[in-house]
Amino acid sequence: MVQSYWRVVWEELKEHRAAVIGLGVVLTFIVIGLFAPIISQLFNISPYQQNPLQRYQPPWSTTELPLSERVLLVEQFMETHPEEARNINGMLHSLDPVKYQTTEENLLRWIEQSYDEMLKDLQGLPPKQQELLQRPIVSRIKTFHLLGTDELGRDVFMRLIFGTRVSLGVALLVAISSSLIGLLIGSLAGYYGGWLDHILMRITDSLLSLPLMPVLIVVSALSFEKLPILQMFSQGNWESIIKLILILVLFSWMTVAKLVRAEVLSLRERDFILAAKTMGARDFFIIMRHVFPNVMAPLLVAVTLGVGESIQFEAALSFLGLGVQQPTPSWGNMLFNAQEFITEAPLLALIPGLLILTVTISFNYIGDGLQEALNPKSFKR
Amino acid sequence: MLRYIFFRLLQTVVVIVALSFFCYLLLNLMPGDPVEILIQSNPKMTPEDIQRLRELYGLDRSIWEKYSAWIGDILKGDLGYSRTYRVPVSEILLPRLGNTFILSLSALLLSLFIAIPLGILAALRVNTKVDYLIGLFSFGGISTPSFWLGLMLIIIFGVQLKWFPASGTYSIENPDNWLGRIPYLVLPTLTLSYLSVGRFIRFTRSSMLEALKNDYIRTAIAKGLPRTKVIWKHAFRNALLSLITMVTLSFSGVFSGATITETVFAYQGVGKLVYDSILGNDFNVAMVSFMISVSMVLLFSLIADLLYSLADPRIRLH
């Protein structure tokens, strides 16, 4: 019975082309987010690699790493491949005894020259050694930036890909938590009315009118180290992420609750609900069977519209030290970081903005599709 | 009905009192104090200075003492002084409340004026190009951050075309010319209304769609009743519930929803004042503005409930 209901819903949803596309886009973003480290491996670009002398490069540009960063790459290579490094040092010496007078530390001298000269030296090495140096050093020194670089010379494209994780995570979290909490509170208040309604709605009103700023400051000052249950989360980035979730869940459901309640208020006096009641159906059954499907329309709109907002909200929180912290990227904080340079580098704000727009649109079409699929009135009879 | 309203107003008073204490508590829970931050920017300040100032401002009294003193003053009708600006709260808050009210109201009206027709149109032409175009327009509004839109409008219309002043509330040279304020209002109003227009369009569209599916509307149209009449009289009425909820919700946020827009346009509204007063422990300003926004939320929650029963006579309030 239940299974067939969801199958009908799925069949209906498939009819809605925009919803299917939206679902596809969101799934693609989820996949990109999940596989971000692999994508980074694939392009051999790290979202954290800084290049401070090449800040704010325009899209479609190529940068070279400064010497200090190259040295780090070589040192890392020497540590992971000590044997090969010694080997290559020797080869470089025999290749050009004038430039490389000893057989030691030639790699460090090799990277001091310009990229083209480096390549020339590389040509002289046997293919196996060439390949060895290619990924960890050569291709990292000269990087192509599809979307340019940010304020620390990091690759914007790769950071957007990693930013998918936080931003989409926040979006899904808010969508799920606000719809569940809002649905529960709204339908309880609307269906039972009376005191329960008054109490729940005054709580909702209070949360709506609660000044956000002092709450956020108080939360940001909360130290998990002092709370025994949460101590395990006080390590690293976890603390700020948990605070972020807490705040998002707490402040996301009120609009949904109000909308649901208004619909339920009107529904509960309708004939089919009254009929079910007189037939002795249990409240739980009535709410699940008759009320929920009918409040889906405003609920889905509210929830899907909340998605774009929450991605931005996350960024606003990081201004108070509550969102994700550097160096972790998110679309929201990339967008806000670009605020001051809007006249000089407008693209820096535009690209994450467009991504947020895409996700918002996709979620909304999924919402539209679901609304039609779940609506009892639109079931084909 | 009157009994219900009375009962709700009673609740409102209780909630306001309870929330006022809670807000006061919150403000006190915020760690740190701007008096202490003074020491960061002035090397000549000493810890003794800090201690003396704290005592002078009564910051070291217990929260009960502070709260009862504050509520006592409020009940006497004295809103107190702003500690940062050293002028009576009413003097600094009232004109700005007025400015914010003008801005928010014009933005709300403009967005409703655009959103309702477009929402209905989208619902009537569902899944056509028109619908998708309207959809794109509304999603744009939802996902555009207000600072970005505001700055873009400033750059285009303020800097390049010079049609409107880049920022401000009124002309400094000529502050009493009320008509002269209009050009200053245009860009912030556009920014603010585009943020909410998308939301209203989507709600109107989805509730209209919902309503149009009802059997009696289909029947009415099938029976040959005039289409416009059916749409406005029956379908739109049905769509009203969520629209009422959304509009009253945005009304209750009239005084707090425009902070970023106001800051970007250097508009003399209440938003930044409240923000600064919270960060600056300017309790009197912060508390008065909280109380105003709490009352607005509660009042409009009541208005919404009353409007529900007007829109849908089946709804009974008790």
Next chain:
Amino acid sequence: MRKILLTFLGATLVFSMGAAVASSQKSELRIGISQEFENLNPLIMSMSATTYIYSMVGRALVTLDANGKWIPMLAKSIPSIENGGAKLSADKKKLTVVWELREDAKWNDGTPLTCEDLAFTHEVALHPNVAIGEREIYRNIDKIEWDKKNPKRCTFVYNKPRWDFNQMGSFRPLPKHLESPIFLKTKNEVGGYEKNTLYVKNPTQKGLYNGPYQITEVVLGSHVTLEPNPHFTGKAPSIQKITIKLIPNTATLEANLRSNTIDMISPLGLSFDQAIMFSKKAQTEGLPYVTLFRPSLVYEHIDLNLDNPILKEKNVRKALIYAINREELVKALFEGKQTVAIHNIAPLDPWFTDDPKKITLYPYNKKLAERLLDEAGWSLGKDKYRYKNGQKLSLTFMTTAGNKTREMVQTMLQEQWKAVGIEVTIKNEPARVLFGDTTKKRQFTGMVMYAWVSVPENSPRSTLSCDAIPSEKNGWSGQNYPGYCNPEVDKIVEQLDREFDAQKRIQLAHKLLKYYTEDAFVIPLYYRADVAVIPKRLKGYDLTGHMYSETNFVENWRLE
């Protein structure tokens, strides 16, 4: 409908054009700021923007000029022991200082400014019901006396003399003839004076100001307008009207400059990053603006908490400094326009030294950092981080959240420390939480980055002495956040406060710097720069780079 819309558009066009035409007079200067200001009572004001504005309309006894030299303003000359203006008793217990006020110093209603005004200001400042911020300079003065026949010659009497008695840059007098009745009426009420002072009630009243300009309008949160003060007898200002506009969003501030609704952006305007961007853009677009950069006395640094067992070891602390490339950092992020700091004394300060024989310097040296860590027993693990007895070399790094420049510096340093095997976790808090709770009660566990604003020859007592380590016992007072305690340093600090000989003070300060740099409990980062954007036709404008702003010399500004 369309008709209405068109007329509306047309009307707004006319209005806005009217506004644009009205504001392009030649001898008017419109200054944009992005920070809030309050009322202009010189004793009460505490915001930087207020001091910035006040300095155009009112003067102090002395001020510090752009070269870091004290110069007289309301005073004829600066009294000192050397020039005989100040006399120290033989037992060094009593000091009398004679301040001669300029003969032509007047309030802007023509009333002469006399010792009575100074004495009145002193009285108000010391009254327990007046919320004045910095009271130290007034409290040190025990009495202000003068001869009725010569009310321009004031004698300040000190019973606990300090050598910095003549640095009266914050002594800004109040007009007794206007403010005295108000003070007498309201002084018994807490905060009564500051609510009722004429600077609040009627800020355009003649007689409240003594500088080259006077106030014609104050609208809090919006703007202040000024016109020349006819009673000012110093150099007459050339600009006939100055408007200071508050535009809180810095991007809008820039847009206003471009749309010509303001003429310049004060140092209290753009962020540093933005200024750099703007200066480049202005050059390529050929905009008629100059972007000025001036190293200031704002000292960015990282405090290390010495209670942390990892940081207890001096060589680990040194390794932390050697591991970071500050030269590259300022070059990359600030284009060299903010300079690397080597300790807490700025180059402008007479106490400054960069002599490697006197202090310890820490040039970037990754190898040395690694060696020091190895020697301290922190060896590299498989994950590229260092471990000792199973414990990871991991530190938290805090700063003020939402400050973009600091966050960039933080992220860069994090990478550099990672390269030597130190894990650094970033944990930022809003400024009020960080300073109000975390540093104040020393709750940061590792490193915290922030800035001190300093003035030349400032006593380091509150940041270096053992007593200044905040603790429950001393009521969390003092700013020795690292928790550095050294009896030798305490002794020098003590001597420094009582030394009247400038040369000897310098020697003492150098000794102090030796400890400061060698013990490495603070990582000096850089000195911030003040930035301003001015129109090319504005001449005579010099940024000072310290808390006594360039508006003290506003009469030298002229538009060509």
